[in-house]
Amino acid sequence: MNDEIRIAVLGVGKMGSFHVDSLTRRTRGARVTVVGDVSDEQAHRVADPIGARVVADPAEAIAADDVDAVVIATPGSAHEAQVLACLEAGKPVLCEKPLTTEAATAAAVYRRETELGRRLIQVGFMRRFDHEYAALQQMIAGGELGAPLMLHCTHRNPAVPEFFDSEYMIRDSVVHEADSARFLLGEEIAAVSVVRGRPTADAPPGVSDPMLVLFEADSGALVTVEIFVRTGIAYEVRTEVVAEHGSAMIGLDQNVVTKRRGGTWGGTITPDFVARFGQAYDDQVQRWVDAARAGIASGGDAVDGPGSWDGYAAAAICEAGVAAVVKGERIETGMEARSGAGGAMGGVA
Structure with a gap:
């Protein structure tokens, strides 16, 4: 397939607008033809400069004749219906997390895709495309450090925003560690526990920020996640693997140049997730576009990255995490058995 694929982007807030910019300026083989958003003004603000049409109805945008593939960056509550519409239309879709907001509905989406016998859903867990995460995953999989015993994650x-309560911290932030842990360890998460300690004075009443989240992997490896979303400082994401024969850490410098001047030493830290993971987002989109073009041409799979199974697994882990926050107990994830054309757990592809 030599022509550009035509893409609809649904939801053009910060994330969707970034995807439009990436597709338009930094991605080969694709063109944004349709933009949709709940705000007609915002949709036109993004669509008009690139000559794209504005279509308010997501179902109409997905079914449009000038759309070959879809990027979904709408609120999570809209994802289930929109992803299923993409499956029914036979169109590849890159869906920002979450795949759906509940484990049961995410499992149903996975089963529906499996019934089709063709992988069309890619989920936007962009950390798998970050160079440091990819290198660490390869190091662990290659056995260089021996068996992984623990992962220590800082987020x-x-x-x-004010609405970011303890449960939302699990669903919207810790979800990335849920997928990263599965990606790095190459196994599923069996149970989740949460410790709610002393909150920062900047947290709203009743909100536990920070929290310590513990994942138990199938092998017995442990994953600790410090989630702290109101530091007042910057965006910091670090991960350390502790294994039988050594350890390794990523996220230390975050592409920052340190300097010594006037009796001080230091640098700056990335201000937000787009600045930290811009390379990963762009690589993710390019890899997805290449896979979508190939899948459209062949009638086969159109995914090069985490798929519907990975979306379901993350939803199941987060659902257990939310229950652990509410009940103060260790909660098992209770994941279904995987069958058919599941997503890739151990690697990007």
């Missing part, structure tokens, strides 16, 4: 934001 900090400078600030978040």
